[in-house]
Amino acid sequence: MKIYFKALLTLFLSKNSIVHSSIGLGILLLGFHFPIFSQGQLKIDAENQHITVFLNRAQIDARVKTNVQAGTTKLIISNVATTADPNSIQIGGKGDVMIMSVKFKQNYLGNKRRSTLEDSLKLAKSELEVVDVLVKVAENERNMLMANANVKSEKDGATPEDLKEMMDFFRTKLTEIGTRQMQLLRQSKDLQDKINRFQQQLTSQGTNINQPAGEIELTLQAKSATAIELNLSYIANNVGWSPIYDIRAKDVKSNIELAYRANVYQNTGIDWKNVRLSLSTANPAEGGAKPELYAQYLNINEPVETPKRNVRMSKGVMPVEMAMSAAPQAMDEVITVASVVNTVQSTLAVNFDIAIPYNIASGGNPEMVDIQNHSLRSTYKYYTVPKFDKDAFLTAIITDWEKYNLLPGVANVYFEGTFVGTTEIAGGEAKDSLMISLGRDKKIIAKRETVEEFKSRKNVGSNIRESFGARITLRNTKTEAINIVVEDQVPVSQDSRIEIELEEAKGAEFNKETGKLTWNLTLQPLENKEIILKYSVKYPKGKNIQGL
Structure with missing residues (x-):
């Protein structure tokens, strides 16, 4: 049955x-x-x-x-x-x-991987021992031949014919022995290299090979x-995967092409051969239990005097560990190997079912697996912070990106077919747009210089007022108009006795809490623009102001 x-x-x-x-x-x-x-x-x-x-x-x-x-x-x-x-x-x-x-x-x-490597290493060492013996035999033959040559030459009455015959014989034998020695030495070197590779392989496997x-x-x-x-x-x-992205922008008029990939690693002690893979955004290691809140007690620590010692008593706060749930992943249009990936979204996670079988060795290099491709609608904008850097940086701004629920990971960035660097994608952030830096553009020139005529120092009653100013100049040497964001700042007071006043920053958005100034500008081809920034700081006389 x-x-x-x-x-x-x-x-x-x-x-x-x-x-x-x-x-x-x-x-x-x-x-x-x-x-x-x-x-x-x-x-x-x-x-x-x-x-x-x-x-x-x-x-x-x-x-x-x-x-x-x-x-x-x-x-x-x-x-x-x-x-x-x-x-x-x-x-x-x-x-x-x-x-x-x-x-x-x-x-x-029963570790077959280690047994195979060790058997190969033993075989190579045995072969090397045989070759080393043959090298010594050839050397002994040569020494014996040379000793006989000395004996022959010491005989009296040797005729020229005898000498010629003796020379031909020794030449032939020495050539034969020398050739054999060279071949054996080459074999010895090759075998030693093979032994070194086997030993390196055993070492590179680390603890995995000893499992x-x-x-x-x-x-x-x-x-x-x-x-x-x-x-x-x-x-x-000892298994897992991590996301990695390729971000490609053809030009400032095209969408961002995002390739979503996975680095899959495993150290299980067994090789995966021709297996079907599914990648899940779930993380069993985090646990699924809801955290509990316990009463948070507050008390004042007051010393209590006793005849022998002071005793301090207090209530503590019980720690709470927060479990993070894996963000689900949606699938957009796919155009490469990712076309064989079937996306299954559940309540708590997303699974990517890979149709093509994979081979992944235990303890080897991570295997790169294509998951998805997205074409992301983007807007392009330049940013410059001339206070710290004279260059302008091209950025791509992706809106509605949260619907893709990308996991945190490193992205390789390519612009106009050239690798420009890496950036971090932080999934799960509460932002409505994702900004990706595409590198520097030397055709946009930004300069910031202190204007001495704007600087002054005056006594105002019991206080001192110092004034500061800077001139920011921008030039677009490109043949097309650009949108650029210019950022600068004024100091922020953390003491009520210190007052900061923004006197001039025409057209800027001002964040009083951070002191950040932002200008959103459009520069026409070959256009120059100038920005004037003025501010003053009032503080009590005789005080040394840190950070001014």
């Missing part, structure tokens, strides 16, 4: 304990009993089918197909992540069997020989 069973497995259950699934329990209630036969052992690799990668951790879904004999069988499932969370393991499947017990264990002798192999041990009981098909699911640690 066919059985479907599903059990939440726990670590280190004893061999004779029974994992009761609802169906298994039903079988026992019906009075069906499995006879006890001799116990056999079977080992098989789990075949990873689908992996859902969260921002931190991953859910691995695998499959196992095999045949078991009648009686009790100990099934060892290998190719399991060594970082698996034992409490998350679930098994379902079909077969005329009962699960008697389950264990998750780590096999310190034990993960295994799940099932004790199964069958009435008769039968085929079984198991579906295995569990959560693995």
